[in-house]
Amino acid sequence: MRVRWIIALYPWLELWSLIELGVAKGLLTVVLWVVLTFTVGGVLIRRAGANSLARLQLARLEGQLSQQFLGDDMALAVAGLLLVIPGLVSDVFAGVILIGPLRRGVLTLLVSRLARREDRAANDSEKVIIDGEFEEVPSKSLGKDPRNTP
Numbered sequence: 001m002r003v004r005w006i007i008a009l010y011p012w013l014e015l016w017s018l019i020e021l022g023v024a025k026g027l028l029t030v031v032l033w034v035v036l037t038f039t040v041g042g043v044l045i046r047r048a049g050a051n052s053l054a055r056l057q058l059a060r061l062e063g064q065l066s067q068q069f070l071g072d073d074m075a076l077a078v079a080g081l082l083l084v085i086p087g088l089v090s091d092v093f094a095g096v097i098l099i100g101p102l103r104r105g106v107l108t109l110l111v112s113r114l115a116r117r118e119d120r121a122a123n124d125s126e127k128v129i130i131d132g133e134f135e136e137v138p139s140k141s142l143g144k145d146p147r148n149t150p
Contacts, residue, residue: 040080
């Protein structure tokens with residue numbers, strides 16, 4: 001239920017942050033801020049895409065793929081997307097993503113919370129046991145359809 005409220009209030013919070021910036025610094029500052037963050041976000045998205053393609057081609061040649069590098073490229077793309085959204089709240093989140101140690105700390109926190117939630121859900125739910133029988137099939141009849149044999 002809380003997530004719905006956050007999603008409903010988020011655009012208004014972004015708008016309010018821009019209005020407050022305009023009141024404090026002026027309309028020109030707001031317009032420059034939005035144009036600057038939009039441009040930087042677009043550059044980050046392009047760079048992340050180019051880096052991902054280059055790393056994928058290199059991984060294809062070497063035969064191994066590094067998840068950390070692709071994760072960093074995805075983080076750049078998400079930060080770029082947040083910067084393209086006008087407003088100061090999304091810009092703060094983009095800043096957290098762009099700073100490596102903060103990104104890793106937030107990621108560790110989220111993963112541990114999700115693991116605890118999964119553990120709680122596994123302990124609370126009933127375990128399902130499927131009971132059944134099996135019959136070993138001789139190796140001679142593996143290629144034949146048992147329904148067609150008399």
